[in-house]
Structures are given as C-alpha cells and as structure tokens.
Amino acid sequence: MGMDTAFEEYVVARSGALLRTAYLLTGNRADAEDLLQTTLAKTYLAWDRIREREAVDGYVRRTMVNTQSSFWRRKKPESLYDQPPEHPGRDIPADRDLHDALWTALARLGTKQRAIVVLRYYEDLTEADTAALLGISVGTVKSTTSRALAALRRDASLRDDPRAALPLGAQP
Secondary structure: OOHHHHHHHHHHHHHHHHHHHHHHHHOOHHHHHHHHHHHHHHHHHHHHHOOOHHHHHHHHHHHHHHHHHHHHHHOOHHHOOOOOOOOOOOOOHHHHHHHHHHHHHHHHOOHHHHHHHHHHHHOOOOHHHHHHHHOOOHHHHHHHHHHHHHHHHHOHHHHOOHHHHOOOOOOO
C-alpha cells in the first residue's frame, strides 16, 4: 500500500475523533478545523518516518497539542474567545448552562492544565499515555491534573451546580 493511500485511509478513519480533540483544544469549530488541517499536514510530511502505525494517533495528538500550545503562547489569554464556543452534537437545554460554565472554566485553565484535562477526561487517556504524549513525567500529569481539577472546583461558575460535582464527562 502506498504512502498516500495509507495516509488517506488514516484521515478518513480518524478525522472525526481528531476534530473532536481539536475542538476541545481550541474552543470553536473553525479554529479546530484549522488546527486539524495544520496537524494533518505536519503528519503527512512525517508519514514515512512513523514506523509504528499503531502509534499514529499519539503522534497526531502530540502534534496537535504542540501546535495549539504554540498558538496559545503567541496569543493573549484574554482574547482567546470573542464569543462563547459553539455547541456541537447533543444539545439538551437543561445541560446547556452547565456545559457553558464548564467550558468557560476550562478555557480559564493554563495551557498545560487544559491540555492534560482534555487528554485525560475527554480523550480518556491514561496518566502514562498522557505523560508519554506530552513528554512529561506521570507525576507531573498527576499533580497538574490535581491542580486543574481543584481550579475547576473553585470556579464560581461551577460552584452552585450540583451536577458539576460529577466526574468530568459523566452524565447526570
């Protein structure tokens, strides 16, 4: 199978999940699409150097986080979101306020904290997988996760909603 065919099959099979990750990292669909496109372009250029095909998702996620982190460093934090994020998928009015509050609180986290929360709780990666993906120790993942979750718990927009006490990603 040629390089182009293998890459095309990978993109077709994984683009939905990768777009979801990009959305969680960026906060809106347009930026997520741009981030995914940039990431896939970088992946294509490195495709022939990726020896373990089962590790491609990890390579792509790390490239995505690194690319987004570079963007965050160049942009002032107060200007990350001009408008509330779009709400793809399921839109239940009763959960909308909690979703908005959680998204706002997540956007206030630092770059590393946000990346770790997204990878651990939205992508459901283990601590070891998250550490390997980000090139940090498992202990750093644990301590950063602890601080990020504590910050989310203290966030005033989440404090009064009893559903916010559920683990991230859990349904009421």
